[in-house]
Amino acid sequence: MKKIDFKFIIGTILIALTACSDILEEQPRSIYEPGFFKSEKGVMGGITSLYAHLRYIYGQAYYYNTCLTGTDEATYAQSADANFKDMDLSGVGSITASSSRADVLWGAAFSNINTANGIIENATAVGTISDALIAEAKFFRAFDYFMLVQTFGGVPLDLGSGILKFNTTPSRTSVRNTVPEVYTQAIFPDLITAVNDLPDNPRVTGGVTKTVARLYLAKAYLTYAWWLENPNNIPTYPACDRVNPDGHNAQWYFQQAYDIAATAIENPGPYGLQSTYYDVNLAQNDRNNEILLYADHTEKSEYYNGGSLTYGSGGAPDNFAGWMMTWNYTVITSATLPDWSKTINSVQREAVQALGRPWTRMCPTINVITQTFADKTNDSRYDGTFTTVYRGNWNKNPNNANIPFVYNGNNITVNPGGAILTFLNEEPQTDIDYSNSTYKSNIGAGVLPGRADYVISPRGISRIVYPGLWKLGPYRTDNGNGLGQPNAGSTRPFNIAKFSEFFFIAAEAAVKGATTRTIAGSYANNGTARGLINVIRARAGKWRWDNNGNVAKVQDNSAAMIAATPATIDINYILAERSREYYGEGYRWYDLVRTQKWEDLASSYEICGSNYGDHTPKTYTRTIEKYHYLRPIPQGQLDAMEMTPEEKKAYQNPGY
Numbered sequence: 001m002k003k004i005d006f007k008f009i010i011g012t013i014l015i016a017l018t019a020c021s022d023i024l025e026e027q028p029r030s031i032y033e034p035g036f037f038k039s040e041k042g043v044m045g046g047i048t049s050l051y052a053h054l055r056y057i058y059g060q061a062y063y064y065n066t067c068l069t070g071t072d073e074a075t076y077a078q079s080a081d082a083n084f085k086d087m088d089l090s091g092v093g094s095i096t097a098s099s100s101r102a103d104v105l106w107g108a109a110f111s112n113i114n115t116a117n118g119i120i121e122n123a124t125a126v127g128t129i130s131d132a133l134i135a136e137a138k139f140f141r142a143f144d145y146f147m148l149v150q151t152f153g154g155v156p157l158d159l160g161s162g163i164l165k166f167n168t169t170p171s172r173t174s175v176r177n178t179v180p181e182v183y184t185q186a187i188f189p190d191l192i193t194a195v196n197d198l199p200d201n202p203r204v205t206g207g208v209t210k211t212v213a214r215l216y217l218a219k220a221y222l223t224y225a226w227w228l229e230n231p232n233n234i235p236t237y238p239a240c241d242r243v244n245p246d247g248h249n250a251q252w253y254f255q256q257a258y259d260i261a262a263t264a265i266e267n268p269g270p271y272g273l274q275s276t277y278y279d280v281n282l283a284q285n286d287r288n289n290e291i292l293l294y295a296d297h298t299e300k301s302e303y304y305n306g307g308s309l310t311y312g313s314g315g316a317p318d319n320f321a322g323w324m325m326t327w328n329y330t331v332i333t334s335a336t337l338p339d340w341s342k343t344i345n346s347v348q349r350e351a352v353q354a355l356g357r358p359w360t361r362m363c364p365t366i367n368v369i370t371q372t373f374a375d376k377t378n379d380s381r382y383d384g385t386f387t388t389v390y391r392g393n394w395n396k397n398p399n400n401a402n403i404p405f406v407y408n409g410n411n412i413t414v415n416p417g418g419a420i421l422t423f424l425n426e427e428p429q430t431d432i433d434y435s436n437s438t439y440k441s442n443i444g445a446g447v448l449p450g451r452a453d454y455v456i457s458p459r460g461i462s463r464i465v466y467p468g469l470w471k472l473g474p475y476r477t478d479n480g481n482g483l484g485q486p487n488a489g490s491t492r493p494f495n496i497a498k499f500s501e502f503f504f505i506a507a508e509a510a511v512k513g514a515t516t517r518t519i520a521g522s523y524a525n526n527g528t529a530r531g532l533i534n535v536i537r538a539r540a541g542k543w544r545w546d547n548n549g550n551v552a553k554v555q556d557n558s559a560a561m562i563a564a565t566p567a568t569i570d571i572n573y574i575l576a577e578r579s580r581e582y583y584g585e586g587y588r589w590y591d592l593v594r595t596q597k598w599e600d601l602a603s604s605y606e607i608c609g610s611n612y613g614d615h616t617p618k619t620y621t622r623t624i625e626k627y628h629y630l631r632p633i634p635q636g637q638l639d640a641m642e643m644t645p646e647e648k649k650a651y652q653n654p655g656y
Contacts, residue, residue, distance in 0.1 A: 037122035037166070043129050046119045049112070050140040051206070052317075054295035055306055056108040057147075058586070059319030059494035061361070063104035066631070067586040069362055070622065072372075072602040073579060074588075077327065078464035078610040079360035084324075089622040096632065097656050102151055103634035104316070109144035114159050116141035118166040135197035139208050139216070142190035145182055146220050150590055153237040153630045153653060154178045157186055172642035176651065178240040183224050191217040195260075200269040205287065206493075211269050212292045215497055218260040218505045223594050225253035225512065232596040234629045237653050251513055258514035261506035266521040271499045273523070273535075276544050277581075278384045280500075283353045283475030286492055290500060294493035295319070299476055307489050312357065318489030322472035323359040325584060327465055329390050330358060332420055332454075333442045334406035340439060346392045346406050346420050351484030353473035354387045363466045364584075365605040366617055369423075369458040372579050375564070376425040378557035380543050381580045387468035388423040389453075389548040392416050396483050411439045412452035417550075419453035421445055423467045427457050434460075434615055444613025460615035462608035469584045470547065500536060500581060507532040508574050508595075529569040533577055537561040540580070571595055599624045627655025 036042040057063055062083055068074040069087040076084040076092070083101055086093035093099070119137040123129040141164075148155045153176075157163045160171030164186060177185070194213035202209050228242050228250040236242070244253075274280045274290045287294065297319050298305050306317040314320060334346035349355065364386075373382035394400040395416040405413040408420055421443075432446035432455055439447075443465055445454035456465060474490040503523075510516050510529040517527045525531035541557035566573060578591055592598035603624055606617045630653045638648045 035122075037118040038125045040126050040128050043119055043123045043126060043133065046115050047133060047136055049115055050119075050137060051296070052306070053108055053112040053115075053140075054293075054496065055297070055317035055319070055494075057105055057316075058295040058496050059297075059321050059490070060104050060316040061314075061321045061324050061359075062101035064321035064586055065324065065362060066101050066104075067589045068584065070602065070624075071588040071592055071598070072605065073364065073368060073583060074325070074362045075365055075605060075607055075620070076463070077325075077360045077363040077466070078462075079328075080362070084361050089624055089628065090620045091623070095628065095656075097635040097638065097652060100632050100634065102631035103636060105147055105151055106634050106637060108316075109148050110159065113141050113144050114167055116144075117159070117164060120164075121166045131197045132199055132203070135194045135213075136203075136208055138190040139194040139198065139213050142187045142194065142220075143216060145186045145190075146216060146223075149179055149182045149187070150223060150593065151631050152633060154182055154240075157182065172640065174641060174643075174651065176238050178238050179227060179236055180240065180242075180244055183220065184245055187220050188217070191220060202270070206294060206296055208293065209269065211264055211267075211271050211499075212497065214260050214264040215292055215499075215501060215505075218257045218264070218502070221253045221260065222257035222505055222509055225250045225257065225509075226594050226596070228253065229512075230596075232626075234596055234626050235654065237630060254509045254512045255514045258506050258509035258516070261502045261509070262517065262519055262527065264502045265506070265519055265523050268499065268522065273500060273539055275539070276384075276542050277380045277540050278543070278545050278547060280498070281384060281471035281495075283473070283492055286475075290498050291493075291495050292499055293497040294495045296493045297489070297491045299478060299491035305491055309488050309491065310485050311487050312489040319492065319494050320357075320489045321494065321586075322469060322474065322490055323357045324362040325364070325469040325472075326356050326358040327360045327363070327468060328358040329355065329421070329468070331443060332390065334392070334394075334408045334414065334420060335411075335439075336403055336406060338407055338411060340407065340411075344394055344400055344403065344406065346394050346408070346414070347390045348393050348397050348483055349486045350393055350396065351474045351476045351479055351486040351488070353475050354389075354391075354468070354470055355393075355486065356468075356474045356490070357486050360464065363463055363607070364461070365607050366459055366461060367605050368579075368583070369461060369467070372576060372583070378560045378564070379537075379540050379580065380557075381540050381583075382425075383543075383547045385469070385471050385583050386423075387470040387473070387548065388425070389419050389550070390421040391550070392418050392420050393483070396481065398482075407439070408452045409439065409441070409445075409447040409454045410436075410450070410452065414452050422453045422455050423461065424455055424457050427459060428455075432457055432460070434613065442612070444611075444615070446615075456615070459606075459617055460608060462614050463610045464612060464614075472584065495585065498582075503532045503536050504574060504578055504581070507569065508571070511569055511571055511574060529574070530565060530567070533569060533574065534562045534565055536577065536581060537565055571597065572601070575601065593629050596629070598629065625655065627653065632656035 070089050076088050086099045116137040156174050157177045160167040198210045329347050330349045332347045333343040336342045376382045405415050408414045434446035436447050441454045445456050476484045507529040519525050519527045538558035541561035543553045543555040546553035604621050608614045633652050
């Protein structure tokens with residue numbers, strides 16, 4: 001796809017909806033005129049910008065934090081600041097209009113929506129723009145509105161020039177539409193058009209297609225059905241009756257979600273499931289056919305990457321989300337002499353998928369390790385999610401190149417590539433000696449008899465030492481024989497949507513009462529919730545590589561996985577399976593809010609403390625109020641609007 005600087009394209013924005021001071025001061029330019037989108041160059045540039053804007057949301061670590069911290073997947077880690085502690089709702093901070101980092105989504109989405117409005121409104125005047133290209137713009141407009149309405153409730157459809165109109169004049173007032181209006185006037189119509197007009201095969205690598213549009217239409221129907229049903233009486237805003245304008249009830253939308261997902265499974269086009277879970281997130285296999293949408297990056301060019309290839313800025317458009325759950329493994333020391341009179345850092349910072357740049361801002365809870373991923377023998381997803389073995393790579397540092405081995409646990413030697421620290425899959429039968437004084441680990445890890453690697457058990461993970469998130473780790477082909485560029489943002493794409501989610505959507509709709517049918521094609525099953533989930537679980541049982549053992553492992557445990565699936569599937573089981581499948585990818589807050597299970601599943605968690613050597617689990621309680629099911633409208637948005645204090649208060653979500 002041709003690179004066009006999308007910062008120019010999105011210049012025609014609603015100022016009040018960006019609340020960005022540098023844009024407020026920007027001088028008008030001819031490229032911002034409405035006529036720009038009446039040219040083929042303008043339309044193509046605008047469409048390119050729609051894809052580029054994904055980088056300002058996905059891979060942006062502070063938005064990533066809002067999607068996970070405070071759920072049953074993650075809590076704050078030892079080096080967390082208020083950005084992360086506020087989201088945890090465990091008494092160390094609070095979510096406010098000023099602290100909520102959902103502002104990342106608000107700022108990026110509205111400017112992109114206005115770009116899409118400009119394309120849709122003006123493209124037909126060009127005469128050479130196909131319906132399929134216009135459908136790409138409609139997809140992204142619906143995509144952004146769908147993310148916004150899930151996050152904030154009802155949001156403005158009028159950016160200053162009318163409902164879904166291209167706005168070129170800064171507006172300092174705003175009116176929020178209701179949730180049903182956003183879905184029925186923007187999201188559903190645009191996605192239906194996208195399903196009809198988009199091609200089966202992508203126009204460009206990573207381009208949206210009919211299948212991508214089906215995923216978001218099915219997901220939007222599913223989410224709206226839950227909203228209409230509202231089983232736990234969660235308040236909405238702006239206040240409105242939970243009645244659809246055309247009279248369809250929640251059950252109708254659950255059925256639509258099922259039917260569309262089932263159709264997509266039977267007609268996958270160029271998409272499908274990878275043969276093993278390991279391959280889905282393997283960096284060398286990025287952009288595989290299971291990935292429907294991603295925010296792209298590249299190591300070939302800083303210009304096309306959108307950021308430095310040598311140093312990460314800690315801000316968008318860098319992909320730096322993977323840093324957040326990476327603890328500071330670089331402090332681990334091993335000895336070069338048997339009396340431990342000289343030590344080195346045996347695990348160096350390296351731009352490889354198992355390592356990367358440490359920030360220690362987020363961490364998994366003990367519950368994740370022991371409950372979500374309870375089966376680590378048959379199910380490959382734990383192994384394909386976390387880095388649990390940290391291997392010696394000191395020899396890749398020129399200063400250590402001549403050191404052939406190091407002394408480690410029990411004063412046993414370890415060669416380059418050998419295990420220095422292991423997070424055990426289960427609690428060992430023999431007690432771990434965490435107090436070994438002669439060859440004591442400087443990070444408080446322990447030893448087991450006869451093992452050279454230091455070890456930590458599942459119930460011993462803490463806010464400062466915990467398994468890393470392998471699936472989001474970096475990957476570079478230009479490392480040579482060295483450590484590469486581990487300080488740069490990841491040059492991997494950030495995955496946003498996967499083909500596998502069709503099975504979960506259909507299964508969830510079936511649990512909610514949708515009429516099921518037999519699914520034909522490559523993924524044939526009986527179409528029930530259990531049948532659909534078992535397609536995913538069967539794949540999870542197939543191994544071709546033991547990631548953390550660093551050895552080939554050809555094993556098929558799919559029969560055991562299917563046999564272990566409950567006879568009756570409920571929402572909690574689907575949510576558990578979703579967490580096993582998508583752990584750490586940014587789905588979780590939206591899953592728990594959609595199903596109204598946030599309080600049930602995330603109100604408490606276990607973790608050890610923030611000091612090295614703390615292996616005593618403590619239980620932390622979260623206070624999750626009903627108003628937390630919506631994020632606050634960003635304070636910057638409120639400050640930018642020329643409205644009365646009463647009007648601004650009415651604009652804000654209740655509770656904030």
